[in-house]
Amino acid sequence: MLSIKNINTEYDVRDGLCEIINKLHEEGPVDSKVLESLTYYKIFHPIIFREYEEKILSVLGLFYKNIKPNDLFAFLLSGVGETHKKQYREYLTPVQASVRNAIEDQQFVSISAPTSAGKSFSLRDYIYEIEGDSVIVVPSRALIAEYIKTIRERFKNDKSVMISSFVDCVFKIRKLRRIFVLTPERARELFSENLNLNISLFFFDEAQVSEEKERGVIFDVLVRRVQKFFPNAKLIFAHPFVDNPSAQIKKHSMDEGKSYSRSYPHSTVGKAFIYGHANKEDYYFSPYYESGHLIRNSIKLDEKFESVAFNGEMSVLVFVSKSSIYRGDFIKDFRKYVDKFNVVKDKNAVKIISQVEELLGANETNHRSNLVGLLRKGVVIHHGSVPLDVRFLIEDFIRAGFAKICFATSTLAQGINMPFDIVWLDNMRMQGISEEDKALAFKNLIGRSGRLSKELKFDFGYVYTKNPKLLIERVNSSFSLSEISILDQEVDEVTDEKELISSILDGSFNNEFNLPMSKVERLSSQESIENIKLILELVYVGGFGEKLFGSNNKQNRVRLKDALFNVYCISLGRELFDGETNVFNTAIDIFILVIQGRSFKEIVGIRYNNISRRGEARTSFARFSQPANKLPDSSLVNSFSLFKSDVRVKDVSYDAIVFDTYDYMDTVISFSLSDVLMGAFSIYHNFTKDNNALKMIELLKYGTNDTTHTLLLRYGFPPDEIKELTEYIDSITEDNIIFKPDVLNGSEQVKELVEWYLP
Template identity: 55%
Template sequence: MDLSEILEDIHKNGPVSEGILEKVSYYKIFHPDVFVFFEERILSALGLFYKDTNPTNVYSLLMLGFGEQHKRNYGSILTPVQASMRRALEEKRFVSISAPTSAGKSYSARDYIAEIDGNSVVVVPTRALIAEYVKSMKRRFGADKSVMILAHVDEVFKKRSLKRIFVLTPERARELFSKDFSLEVNFFFFDEAQISDEGRRGVYFDALVRRAERKFRNAKMLFAHPFVDNPEAQIEKHDLPKDCSYAKAYMQAAVGRVCVQKHSINKKYYYFSPHSDRGYRVNECKEFSGKFEDFALDGNKSVLVYVSKASIYNGSFLEGFSKYINRFSFVVDDDAKNIISQIASMIGADGSAYKSKMIDLMMRGVVIHHGSIPLEARFLVEDFIRSGFAKLCFATSTLAQGVNMPFDIVWLESMRFLGGGEKFRSLAFKNLIGRAGRLSSSKNFDYGYVYTKNAKLFVEKSRSDFRLSNKSVLDDEFNEDDDVRELVESIKSGTFDDDKNLPLTKVERLSKDNILCDCKEIISIIYSEPTVKGALRGESKKAARDILKKSFSSIFQASLGRRLGEVEESVFMQAMGILLLVFQGWSFKEIVGLRFNRIARRDEAYKGEALFSQPASTLPDASLVHSFSVFPKGTAASEASYDRIVYDTYDYIDKVISYSLCDVFIAAFKVYKEKTNDQRSDKIIELIRYGTNDSMHALMMRYGFPPEYVSEIADYVQFVSEEEIIFKRIVDDAPAYIRNLVDWYLP
């Protein structure tokens, strides 16, 4: 098939086959002189009208008419897929679509949010994606001070007339149904909506969809998925009216991908096609000239290397890459160095006391990305990548979960995907290889490379289908743990307490006299002195801290209706130790330092083995029966990784304290207040939620300021309330990073 035939095929059928774009990519690589004549026409046939607004041939000029019509209708030049999505959103209340990576699903949703009046909620499956969406929304709305973007539910800044965009996980979105939330929501965008089929996560997701449909009767909903064959299943499983619904699986792609394998026997490199039944066989391949490593790792391309989290933790992820990394020049750009400096300060690796491999690698343009990097640091890592400073990125499946950071090359160092069933692992695989090839705005056809050492397995995974169940997990027999079963039953029976974010059966257990006594004990200890710090800090307060841990444990176990297992209890007690440090005012990096000093025996000059420390894990988890340490047995204290303690501390704060414990503790003290009218309950709830009883600091966090910067920013704040925040004039002289954080809030 020559290029003219390929162009005709795309014009007639659209780019519905990745195989056809693979052919286009090979023409661009091997026949550039011929390709340049067709390139503009191919861009037009692909519907990428925004790339070529001044065409030089008649065909492209005529095709541009479609793009110009989209601009008249929707305010910007859209691709056919984006235009179809926008029409559906204009005409229907419920829209469920599937499209390949880089098709523009998120772009269309952001544009629609910008066009409509009222508030919107973006629901994503992970906190990693919250970081992605908050950043992308801020880029979309720029300095527009009428749009407030928050990663939690709140109604602050009431004095300013605002359109509010909440970017939430399904768990955090439950706060939309609190009696304290009074705003209307006009649009819900459920991205990566395939999590509706994922057991426990699917329960929270489906419960959110049904509760949102009941409470916000006029809100539109968009469900977006990658590579799902039957997006209409979302309409069916939630029994949404079909007369005001639209569902479609778009097959159109916009970026070409070329696959390269390293043969396991002859060690040569070959181009291969996953779109041919036996495309991985050598006699079906074309040999790649030279070593692919030399081509990919020359420092001039952006390369995503998919590795296991375990390999990052044990350091083996660098094997085979170190010699190339050592050739990379150190970053010299001031913006890049500023990002690195901010991350180092955030994690406590900005002095000589603690060494971070993550920071050392960034100095050469090499980044690490996974879900246990502190969220604000992850924001900065992603800024580093988007700004073009990253030559190499070692990442786990967090980048397969929809984080939109394309690369020139996706390097599959591992083909193993964890979590979910086989179909979810295959979907994660497709999502990841979809990061290969950056869709640019330049007048060029874009393509990327995917590299693997197991082409046969690659072909098998890339050809697997993904179909959503037509039946909600809420309507299925649920065989997981009792805690989730109790949640499902409460949602089905209408006995879920929206204000306390718990099933009524849990609330009843938290209302028992012994739990009320535990609540009273906690409040009495924490507020026994003028400051929380004074009540808890120091060796003399150890007995008080032990009582607090025991009382909090009683509350959590009462909520479960069972005792914690031995390993669960170990995780819980570690989490409580960290939470009590937060209550005392220790910063994140200070807590990391304290934990590292103990585990690595820093005060003993790092002699002996690293101490045992149970890693973080979400609770409850009855399957958590085997104890193991952050560092394997026999690890010398001097070999303990500071980064590993950074990651584990963040996991404790994020996965255990924030995700697993806080809702229960807050509900317990709401019940306690109702039963006793003890007004100190509001203070302990504030302390649990924000880690402080400093009213100004708590309000600033509600306004969306990162906790790591709140104390610095507070020096520039003249007044803050739920109504407004006013800054002192000296904010004009604040450091650039402070100005960047506060600019939107200024008049």
């Protein structure tokens, strides 16, 4: 392949393109250099490139882009696409067809392919057609939402398929095939004997999470339990940019005679790489050639790339650190462009912005949100601590083409289908323990550059950096999965996961209570029983919350917090460190507000008023509040505050408290505390048969004991819509849900939500 310098100056462009077409025809799109060459041919020689574009799309296997080819060569190759169409009812690429064949023929499949290869499409399409229940396991709640949206669209007219984001079996009056989309943490509930599920397939997307120190334990525990409880189910693992996907088969001792694994280097979207030199000029460069970033091997742009990138006509993902978003200085270098953007006027965009403002409880007087203010200019903030409902709206905003700039952290690298014209690397700091981890996250991130469209054209995107040398190192590094499960590796004596790992390996994990047997034994102690008895008395005796809510019951709330703290410490078998204690106490304060019926925005407002000392002198300093953090965490020894001690109350960020509150509700309460506390109350009920313990489990799981509300949540309705939907309920049980006739006179939102549930 020619260097980009030669592509720019090559006299016979047609010969160069013909050489690439022949190479692609023989080998397929397996070489990143080839995709890069196509990109630069299209940039430097667009008119000639157009003559060959139809042939190029055919050898890339993008048959769906050109179902009626005019070119003879493209017509001959289209026969492959037509064969796939007859067999699978879709124009699959060769990679997609290969994956589809594998999952039909084998019980265990582990594959790797770049972000744009469409591997998930093949797997989803297979799930649509099989019988039996299916489980899709993804690493984040954001990916849950994306999958559910896609699958519900596919089954919108099929009332025999129910898609759920948590494990439950309601609507029993219908004979349903169930598709669960879950995180590894939520998938723990699949193993209840009461569910009577017929699961024929498990699809683990973004399965490289198995390599993470903490979540890898949960992931591998899930895989082991799936093998034990569902021995006949298909297990499919998908990863991006992994050299040895077969490791998933080996580490879990799956039958290699029933297995298929392959790493597909194929890609169909090109990349143009640009770097900003210290001499204030910008250059095209190649990361795939030795010294490709040196000026002598690069091509200077005619103008500064930022003037093109930030002209408001292209979508730009600017990768920034989460800490810069919390501090607010992420926008410093881009303010001059944002200030020039016009306020968004499109009515659909304005509607989304209003919904975001309402969910956050933001306003221009007391609760000023930078996130909302920027959204009005078509500028988005996206990271893992943005409340999920807000994140969904923001992603709709991006997909609709309203976003000019998206300031994002590595959350967008986690498989979310959110492509941009440009990925702008404001920094290169990636999460991960090893350089391999960071390189994988980096490849995922730059995979967001370039949109694979349905148009008859070769698609490409841009990647901009100020550190081309580091980019080259990461682009060309490899990532291999360990062939030994994290469960079978040597465990540090002080690790917080040691007890869980040991219980899985020695068979002492208690499936009834979803806890290691050693924890069950500690939680069965007299001390634990006495604390749980006190908790139930404070919450339920005399009527729900009568001893807990209101200004007169402050001391009882302290007693409740202390009792819950004691139970949690008993479960761990150790005391919490100072930092952990602060996190626990704040989480319980928020939990009490939740069960009191406070909305998310109300809770944020209460915390904001407290931390910013509302009503006090604006010259005073922000009140101490430990940031959210998963529990237990034995590294969280010391106390430290969300805001530095010298931050004035007038400078307290409303958005930072929004993000922190969401993390407390999602990471600490729902993820860290609920499983242990629900297990504790289950153990107590097992001893005492006290039904208040079951009510407490329900409270921890759903945040309410209102039967109608909990059932609506179990049926899959969004929490924010429950209050309005309740007005239209005629009757609701685990078996059936019946709406009043006037539900069809409700809002469009209500009608859309209930349509699938109507007879």
